[in-house]
Amino acid sequence: MRDATAVQAPPRIPGDETVPAELLDAFHAYERAVVANDLDALDAWFDDAPDTLRGDEGGLLVGHDAISAFRAQRGGVAPRAIERIEHRPLADGTALLVSVSRFDAGGRGLQTQIWRRRAAGWRIVAAHVSARPRAFDRAIWREVGEPLAPAAADGPLSGLSFAVKDLFAIAGSRVGAGNPAYLDEARPATTTAPAVSTLLGGGAALRGIARTDEFAYSIAGDNAHYGTPPNGALPGALPGGSSSGPASAVALGQADIGLATDTAGSIRVPASYQGLWGLRTTHGRVPRRGVLPLAPAFDTVGWLTRDGETLERVASWCLDGDAEAPLPWRFRVPVEALELAEPAVREAFEELLAALGRTAPIERVSIGDLAACHERFRTVQAAEAWRVHGAWLDAHPGALGGAVAARFAAAAEVTPFAEQAAREQLRPFAARVRALVGDAVLILPVVPGPAPSRTAEPDEIDAIRTATLRLTAPAAVAGAPSISAPLLTVPSALGRAPVGVGLIGRAGSDLSLVRLARALADAVS
């Protein structure tokens, strides 16, 4: 073991001849801190000021505190050595150092640093880092290709690519469900899920298999095994889940369509967090054959896209929706949903309603007790989830990450009596939602607030989860289609953030709902 306290003579590096000794010492000390992931030292070398900068392909951080918080959750860098350095004095006490690092395991990185001499010595005031090129982002994808599977025919989706959530069967591939132990034991599927075949048959190419929260039983978008995909709209924020991989792939432009599932909000939440269009379809309308279930009473298939036009193309092809009657241009706002929204979301939503009200009748209605609805929903969901996965989980103790493990542990305790009671108590609520969408469309914020930070505490994530599911459960309980359209923007600690406007239509109105949402987007823009 190297003695970390020993001061070694820094190695000579091509290009370091002109660097002043004191600056070169600082550079080497900083590099040692990077490789050792010595957080205190890294904090010390970055100028302690609110305008210090650090950027990489994941985004730009401003201020010493933001940089420090980022480092605390990043983990270290792979072993590397500085191979070359370029020094450009910019002014007295200000210097540019650009260095190339070579990683022990192959590949190079590039670091641009602007150093300034402060009273305490040289400090970095701005840095831009290019890490060693990864093959791909394992937090987003499990497999990816050009294409991973080709389109089966020319069609209206020709030229589009799709990311499929790792729950769908593809002949010859395994389903991983976001869990490495499950993937290890999975056998290649012999047939392809119809929801996948339909996209291929419409001309879309399969871009890749994208990550999901474990067994789709979460809405945060983190995964204890593969990491948290980046939020394509709000750097530093959670991506939303459980369709986190497809959503991030689409938001980043790495695929055009996300093929996903929504049991309790798993399409709508990441759509809202990442500024995407997302459709949860009518329960049972899109075949779920070949899709790993979570809670069959609520599981649905749907899609994520960057724009409404693409979502309409996809829905139009996949739903064969020509027989649908158009939806009325009449909206109802569930007042209990507005009460759950954060003030900034409520304000932005009210502004949208004001604009919409110029062309459409809008009525405020009571939808019922959302907390009670969610409580019963989650009882039934838990009972079904345990029925689906309990045997495997019992045989694989310790296979799950923390929050999902806790959720399944609670699910194991739901009694048949409790399940049955919850199911019956949900009936009037479902009837109420169906009545409200009989001759109008429900409109509400998809989520209470914008995507939380990746550094949010588990307690905070849990509180957000509860509030969110109170908003997303009603559509699931009613089996009704629901869309998230990226029509709100609100301030957040991480910058201006998207929030989705949710519409719920009557069962079977899926394509009409997409068209209505597009018309709404036009009406309020």
Next chain:
Amino acid sequence: MRDATAVQAPPRIPGDETVPAELLDAFHAYERAVVANDLDALDAWFDDAPDTLRGDEGGLLVGHDAISAFRAQRGGVAPRAIERIEHRPLADGTALLVSVSRFDAGGRGLQTQIWRRRAAGWRIVAAHVSARPRAFDRAIWREVGEPLAPAAADGPLSGLSFAVKDLFAIAGSRVGAGNPAYLDEARPATTTAPAVSTLLGGGAALRGIARTDEFAYSIAGDNAHYGTPPNGALPGALPGGSSSGPASAVALGQADIGLATDTAGSIRVPASYQGLWGLRTTHGRVPRRGVLPLAPAFDTVGWLTRDGETLERVASWCLDGDAEAPLPWRFRVPVEALELAEPAVREAFEELLAALGRTAPIERVSIGDLAACHERFRTVQAAEAWRVHGAWLDAHPGALGGAVAARFAAAAEVTPFAEQAAREQLRPFAARVRALVGDAVLILPVVPGPAPSRTAEPDEIDAIRTATLRLTAPAAVAGAPSISAPLLTVPSALGRAPVGVGLIGRAGSDLSLVRLARALADAVS
């Protein structure tokens, strides 16, 4: 259409309030030039000096000329808009601008620019760019995953991943052979090539399917359809081919093993260009079943790795080589090979021989007329290649990129008489090589010089190809195993560059040859 000559008021961007008007105008004008890919304007905005810097994840360029040459071959960037800017004045007439761009098709980029006020106005003296995150590098990979296929068992290769050249059958996948038309028509394989199964059975996981030059009929490593993979050792240089994808993947640390083929040098050349270890095996020793042929008389299977220890692990498992007798510690240098080497390579090679000579007898020998050998080799190779691929190529006019198309066109003209004559003329040459490796090992530079620049002219590439094949053909003609070990470093226009030392052993001595090369590396270090 936007009128490119119209001067528009630049959009207001969050953060631009403090930027001096003249600098902000320059920033916007430069950004317009980037999006329009206006090369003259881009050249003008970068400070015309030999110490101007531009870096990205692909490497660091120093000097206005190098930056200009890079831009000329890059093509433009995707449509984007600046979303945010951070301005930090560094000194009078020196400013840092860090900006975030948002791409129309999703994803963000980051640009760090240091501007200085010159007599003619503000100019960029240093820039660091993070492009929008791609899903993966399509020049390296066709498909990639974690894993794309799991290991079939625990074994001596457990923990290692491999990139397979896109010529090997994998059950359920298609073979693309570096050509999109061929890939489009390919049907999924029903069985997996034994060379792939053996690695999976030894514990290695399949990381991905990596690119090849079209039908493996090139050694440059460029591909007209998918782009040129980066050289992992020498940024800006060609990767070498035809096993370009596996070689770049291994050099960049994106896989541990490259599973590839070597007909005329397709493993040894990229190994030499990228500082890797590469083994061409004895003809027929590794089963070629399930591998798309090029010229069956010479086609062999082999591997690329970053270090000799891994190559020995792989060869030891795959070759079952316990029955091999060790090779003698005695070397022969073909003087005709040395004459083909560039002066810097010859000098480095002679230094290595001097070091090796302290422990081993080294004899200089004549191997024969390498030009004549190559000429006859390529006649037979061409005839066989046309026999394999001619029918498909006749049915797909225009399917091939330029240089490979020209090569196949010439191949179509080889008469049976010419082929037979060449085959007979090769016999004494093969016998000569076999005699030379009967009780010694041939040692020679793998290639005449380091990897040429990606901007080299076709004529230059062609001359390099001819000289290279004169060095690599003898092992192919003799059916003998040959290794490339990264033991030379020479100066090049792109910086210090690796060059491989080649060893040729007697048929069947493959594993012994790897061990000998490792011993040689130790002896000369």
